[in-house]
Amino acid sequence: MKKPFILIMLAITFIIGACSNETGGPIGKNQLPIMKLAGxxxxxxxxxxxxxxxADYVFVANVNSEIETIYKNPVVIETKYGPKEVSDPYTKYSITIIDNIKGKLKKNTELEILKRGGITQDRKSIVLYEHDQLLEVGKLYIIAAYAQPDGSLLISGPNSSIVLPVTNNNEIASSSEYKKYKKAFENEIKTDRERFKSSYED
Amino acid sequence: MSLSTKISVFVSIISILIALIVPSSVVNAALQGWHLVDSGKHLDWDSNTKYGTSVNNAVDLWNGHKPGVIRPDSIWVIEDVFISDFYEASTTMAVTCSCGSIKLNDYHYATMTADQRTKTTTHEFGHALGLDHTFGSKDIMQQGKLSITRLSQTDKDSYDEAYLTY
Known part of the structure; x- marks a missing residue:
């Protein structure tokens, strides 16, 4: 009577063990340690x-998908285990612009945007500015974006994207965040700097 | 009142005054919760930046307050921070990563004055030393494209506080 019981217990233990992350299986991005950027x-x-x-452009957009992570500016740093190449992660997203607050980018079309930050090449940590977060697919954001010399769009730095706490597009205009950014555009403090034009301009 | 009583009252008053003065000078200190200083209390740096003058100025400013902490990398030690350049059109003039790097943004640095570069690079070394942003008009650790070429008392207090955590 005891033998089958032990075999069943062993089988359950094996199944639980195989399903567990403790054995080194993949863990979610949200569980990774954060490497901080202070600027x-x-x-x-x-x-x-x-x-x-x-910013060159400020708009409301829906995040359709996370496409990939791109690694830029590689440098070789010394570690106690020897030299190691470290690059800056930039996360590429597909977004659809719903409303332009500043500037005129194509609306209702899928376009790509890079955000400074993301998972490291060794996939062991996330690099992020302090008080910043990566975009979440399916959510609406107000984004302050910068056009790059090649016409691409970049989100970079603290407070460059804020999530809109609304569940559908009809609620955007009445949200306090949207009203705040519309008012900020009326009172914008412009800076004198070299500016570029996005290839997504309407 | 005996002489010994007078002396003890005097010492008590002085102690209270010191207790009141010392915390008030530390009150503005700001730490960010992480730093790149190694267990030997050194920040060993190497770089390939083209803005080397600003790096040397930054090292001189911090070492002027607390000598010997920031050192150039050598074959005898493992570097703690590597300084290099990058380019992106954004608000970021320079950035320090807890992974062990300082990066200077060519988009801004190319058009900044020598004093603005010194302030910004010194600010980044401040982050590598564990200092957070502060808000005094003379602080190296305040935000902005500014020309500041000396440490404020708040910067020094923050560094003193940070040193205790190394």
């Missing part, structure tokens, strides 16, 4: 009027 910024990134004034 010097040309504007006060806590002032919404400066954020809107310095």
């Amino acid at each position: 010097s910024f040309s504007i006060n990134v806590e002032n919404i009027n400066e954020i809107v004034g310095d």
Whole structure:
């Protein structure tokens, strides 16, 4: 009588063990440790009027999907295990712009945008600015974006994207966040800097 | 009142005054919760940046307050931070990563004055030393494209506080 019981227990233990992450299986991005970025910024990134004034485009967009992570600016650093190449992760998203607050980008078309930050090449951690987060698929955001010399769009730095706490597009215009950014555009503090044009301009 | 009583009252008053003054000078110190200083209390740096003058100025400023902490990398030690350049059109003038790097943004640095570069690179070394942003008009650790070429008392207080955590 005891033998079958032990065999059943062993089988259950094996199944539970095989399904567990403890054995080194893949873990979700949200569980990875964060490597922090602390920066010097040309504007006060806590002032919404400066954020809107310095950005090239400010818009409401839906995040359709996360496409890939791109690695830029590689450097070789010394570690106690020897030299190691470290690059800056940029996460590429597919988004659809629903409303332009500043600038005129194509609406209702899928377009690509890069965000500074993301999973490291060794997939062991996430690199992010302090007080920043990666975009979540299916959510609506207000994004302050910068056109790059090649016409691509970049989100970078604290407060460059905020999630809109609405469940459908009809609620966007009445949300306090949207109203705040519309008002900030009226009171934007413009900066004198070299600007580029997005290839997604309407 | 005996002489010994007078002395003890005097010492008590002085102690209270010191207790009141010392915390007030530390109150503005700001730490970010992480740093790149190694267990030997050194920040050994190497770089391939073209803005080497600003790096040297930054090292001189911090070492002027607390000598010997920041050192150039050598074959005898493992470097703690590597300084290099990158390019992106954004608000970021320079950025320090807890992974062990400082990156200077050519988009901004190319058009900044020498003093603005010194302030910004010194600010990034401040992050590598564990300092957080502060808000005094003379602080190296405040935000903005500014020309500041000396440490404020708050910067020094923050560094002193950070040193205790190494």
